[in-house]
Amino acid sequence: MSFTGPGAGAPDYAPCRYGASKLSFRGPAARLDQPYWAMLGGTMTYGKFVEHAYPALVARATGHTVVNLGIPNAGVDAYLGDPEVLAIAAGAEAVVLQIPGAQNLSNRYYRVHPRRNDRFLTARPLLRMLFREVDFTEFNFTRHMLTELRRVSPLRFERVADELRAAWLERMHALIEVLAVPVTLLWAGENPPPDGGLDMAADPLLVTRAMVDALRPATAAYAEVIISAEARAQGTEGMLFSALDLPAARLLPGPAAHAEVAAHLAALLAR
Template structure:
C-alpha cells in the first residue's frame, strides 16, 4: 500500500509562524512561556508525509514540551538570518540540531534564497569563471547545480566542495555560539558514510563527513549518530500519507518506523541530560 488514503494529500501540518518570523514551521504552535526543548533541522525534523514526526514522539515519550522548528530542505542560513527563531531556540532548555547538508549555503561561489535555502539564486563571478561552459540560467536547486558541476569537471568541482565544507563549519559554529544553550547534534543516516574523498550526490545530509562532525564536538553538549535500521528502511512508504503524485518524493524521505527509531534515541538522550 503506497499511501494511507488514496484520496488523501499530505498530513495536516498545521503550518504556523512564531512572532515576527517569516519562516513557516509545522504546528500546532507551542507555548513559549514554559520550559521547552527546541528541535531544528530539515525535512525529517519537519516530518514530511508522516503523521507523527520524531519531535512529537519525543514529546510524548518524555513529557517535555518540544518546539518543532524543522523546515523541509532547510539550510543554516535561514536560521541565522531570523532573529526571532534564534531567540526561541536560545530560550530553550536544550536544542537538538539535525545535521543539515552543506549545499544550501551562501558562499563565494553562489547565492541561495534567504528562507528556502535549497533554491539556487545565482552564480557568483568566481563560479562563472571556474565553470565558463555551464549555463546557470536553467538551474533552480543547489543539489542539481552541484551534480551538474561534478559531471562537467570533478576536479574543479572539488574546489567548490572545499568551500562549502569550510563555510558549513563556520556557520555551524556561529549558530551554536549564538544559541548559547546545550546543543545536541543529530546525525541521521541510512547507511555508513563513504570513506573520506568519496561522495554520493544523493546522500542526505550532502557533503558531510565524520571529520566535520568531529571538529564540532568541542562546541556541543552531545553528538548523536543514528543509522536507520534495514528493517525500517524496508518498510518504504508504509504508513505515510501523500497523494499519488507525491510518490517519487515520499520514497526518498524517512517513514514512520525511522521516526520511531530516531525518537527513541533522542528521548533517551534528553532523559539522561536534562
C-alpha cells in the same frame, strides 16, 4: 503504501509562525511560556509525509514540551538569518540540531534563497569564471546544479566543494555559539558520516565524519542514529501522501525511522 489520489492524502501540517519570524513551521504552535526543548533541522525534523515527526514523538515519550523548528531542505543560513527563531531556540533548555547538508548556503561561488535554502538564486562571478561552459539559468536547486558541475569537471567541482565545507563549518560553529544552550548534534540516516568519497544523492550532502568531529567539542552531546534495515524495509508503509508525491515520499524516512530517532533522543534528553 498510503495514498488516496492526486492532491489528497498528505498530513495536516498545521503550518504556524512564531512572533515576527518569516519562516513557517509544522504546527500546532508550541507554548513558549513553559520549559521546552527546541529541535532544528531539515525535512526529517519537519516530518514530511508522516503523521507524527520525531520531535512530536519525543514530546509524547517524555511529557516535555518540544518546539519543532524543522524546515524542509533547511540550510544553516535560514536559522542564522532569523533573529526570532534564534531567540526561541536560545530560550530552550536544550536544542537538538539535525545536521544539515553543506550545499544549501550562500558562499563565494553562489547565492541561495535566504529562507528556502535549497533554492539556487545566482552564480557569483567566481563560479562563472570557473565553469564558463555552464548555463546557470538552467538551475533552480542547489543539488541539481552541483551534480551537473561535478559531471562537467570533477576536479573543478572539488574547489566548490571545499568552499562549501569551509563555509558550513564556520556557520555551524556560529549557530551553536549564538544559541548558548546545550546543543545535541543529530546525525540520522541510513549510513554513518562518510570518511571520504562523495555520493551526490546523500543527505546530508558534502558532510564528512571529520566535519562532524570538528563540531562536537562545541556541543553537549552527539546522537548518531543509523536507521535499521527493518525500518528501511517498510518503505512508504504508514506514510501519508498523494499519488503525485510518491516519488518524493520514497526518498524520505517513514514512521518506523522517526520512532527510532525519537527513542534515541528521548533517552538522551531525559538524562
